Amino acid sequence: VPVGSCTGIGPDSGGATAKTTYHSLSLYWSPSGGSSTKTVIVKYRKKGDCSWRNGLPIKYNPISGNADYRGSIVNLTPNTEYEIELTLEGTSTTSTVNSKTWTENPPEGTVTTIPNGSLTYNITGSGTVTAYRVYDGKGATIDVANNSDNGININASNIILRNINVKGAKTHGIRISGGKDIIIENCDVSGWGQIEGPNGFGQNYNSGIYSSNTSIERVTVQRCKIHHPRTDANSWSEDSGVPTTGSFHPRGPQCITFFDSLGNHVLRYNECYSDFTHQFNDGFGAGSNSSLNGFPGPDSDIYNNYVSNTWDDGMEIEGGGKNVRVWNNYIENAFIPYANASVTIGPLYLFRNVSGRSDSSSETTNNSPGYFLKAGYASSESNMNGAIYLFNNTVTQPNNEGAGGFGSAGTGNRIVKHTTSRNNVLQVRSGTTYCTANNASNSDNDLDYDLCTAAYPSGYQTHKITGSPIYTNGGSFNFSTKTGDFRLSPGSPGFSAGYIIPNFSDGFSGNAPDLGAQQNNESPMKYGTQS
Numbered sequence: 001v002p003v004g005s006c007t008g009i010g011p012d013s014g015g016a017t018a019k020t021t022y023h024s025l026s027l028y029w030s031p032s033g034g035s036s037t038k039t040v041i042v043k044y045r046k047k048g049d050c051s052w053r054n055g056l057p058i059k060y061n062p063i064s065g066n067a068d069y070r071g072s073i074v075n076l077t078p079n080t081e082y083e084i085e086l087t088l089e090g091t092s093t094t095s096t097v098n099s100k101t102w103t104e105n106p107p108e109g110t111v112t113t114i115p116n117g118s119l120t121y122n123i124t125g126s127g128t129v130t131a132y133r134v135y136d137g138k139g140a141t142i143d144v145a146n147n148s149d150n151g152i153n154i155n156a157s158n159i160i161l162r163n164i165n166v167k168g169a170k171t172h173g174i175r176i177s178g179g180k181d182i183i184i185e186n187c188d189v190s191g192w193g194q195i196e197g198p199n200g201f202g203q204n205y206n207s208g209i210y211s212s213n214t215s216i217e218r219v220t221v222q223r224c225k226i227h228h229p230r231t232d233a234n235s236w237s238e239d240s241g242v243p244t245t246g247s248f249h250p251r252g253p254q255c256i257t258f259f260d261s262l263g264n265h266v267l268r269y270n271e272c273y274s275d276f277t278h279q280f281n282d283g284f285g286a287g288s289n290s291s292l293n294g295f296p297g298p299d300s301d302i303y304n305n306y307v308s309n310t311w312d313d314g315m316e317i318e319g320g321g322k323n324v325r326v327w328n329n330y331i332e333n334a335f336i337p338y339a340n341a342s343v344t345i346g347p348l349y350l351f352r353n354v355s356g357r358s359d360s361s362s363e364t365t366n367n368s369p370g371y372f373l374k375a376g377y378a379s380s381e382s383n384m385n386g387a388i389y390l391f392n393n394t395v396t397q398p399n400n401e402g403a404g405g406f407g408s409a410g411t412g413n414r415i416v417k418h419t420t421s422r423n424n425v426l427q428v429r430s431g432t433t434y435c436t437a438n439n440a441s442n443s444d445n446d447l448d449y450d451l452c453t454a455a456y457p458s459g460y461q462t463h464k465i466t467g468s469p470i471y472t473n474g475g476s477f478n479f480s481t482k483t484g485d486f487r488l489s490p491g492s493p494g495f496s497a498g499y500i501i502p503n504f505s506d507g508f509s510g511n512a513p514d515l516g517a518q519q520n521n522e523s524p525m526k527y528g529t530q531s
Helices: 378-383
Strands: 017-020 025-029 040-046 069-073 081-088 094-100 108-113 121-123 132-143 150-155 159-167 172-178 180-185 188-190 207-211 217-222 225-227 254-258 266-268 271-273 301-303 306-316 324-327 330-339 348-351 388-391 419-422 476-478 483-485
Touching: 017 094, 025 040, 025 081, 025 094, 040 069, 069 081, 132 150, 150 159, 159 172, 172 188, 188 207, 207 225
Parallel strands: 108 132, 121 150, 132 159, 150 172, 159 180, 159 188, 172 207, 180 217, 188 225, 207 254, 217 266, 225 271, 266 301, 271 306, 301 324, 306 330, 324 348, 348 388, 388 419
Antiparallel strands: 017 025, 025 069, 040 081, 081 094, 476 483
């Protein structure tokens, strides 16, 4: 552990820039001499520390309008200054950056109490950087009883909305029409949405929390329960009737939807759930899946959420994916737990995530498992340009009803490109042929040190681990407490057999990290509002 006080790195130099959240930091740099044969070496430390820590090296990936080198540092402490030093591999070219993570307790100013109500509550009064304006429901309920489009409408910046129950909105529970630096916390949203089309299913993208404003930025949604919409989404075996093309793709309500925003959002400690007669299309997501934008927007974090009851994607992390980090989430009763088709800019990081039950069209039958990670498909292949990192994720198989692997489920075979995987436990559904898609279009992948219960595509997994994981307590998840115990038992395949990943595998015990989302020396993983 670094101690003492050392001379700082001085002012920023060399052209690199950084953008922070509470626990992460995005880096951007285009040094002279960058090339596909050179990575950028990353070192970082808290200001005042003497010793440097290693970050994950950043790959060269020039995409028009973006820095040639883009990457993230994770597992940082909130409200803390950091010093970062970047070095172009094999050269003396360097850049230094000073950056501070967000505070979890922004300064609060004027407090407005929200009373019980039956009309849309409009938030238009902004705060400031030094005095956030607080709108506190103190447990009150806004129930518009299907008479208004939105329960709450936000068009303001530097505000905190907290402690309010929102029910009965015709389209969206909470709509963000505009603004930046918005915190929504400890809210309960339910009963929103309207019917669309002749078959009685919900209108697509009606959401608990929604925005289509492309200028919103730095929105935090934390410790909210978003559940039980008024309507239902169609499954993959049901015709929504809209559009009338015979497509059975799910359409219907969602929990959180942000269309093409400026990003830098944090979605954490939330619970998105329902029942099998009020299913979601996706849990978190939007559209523009193969664009340079998409959801959730650049420099964003999604962690410690519980998501369930989606006929399509639990989390639709698709589009640009520029320095997007997704970790410590648990998704069950979803067709595809984590979706990434496609990542156009990158990098996208998924680490320490877990999936449970997976199915496309039935509460009980389990006729079609989805992919743990969607991966790409032929029509989006030209947009698959961004780097993807998959570290220490876990696929579980409760009653053999879990998901497949990376782009593979059953005999399904998606496209995997520009992907690095390490230390994943892929206990895939029986009948799944490969743990990672074996597609002729796969390219530029570095897949190794993963455990899988199916076959590996040839040319990968030099240090492959085979067999079934053995968990200390059966790999169980407890819905009532939103906790999971996914520790591997000593003697299990993958126990203390992982690859040491700079910045991502810190804190393990023993000679090497365990494979999977949880290390053997850690407490049960917590999700949702109690995280």
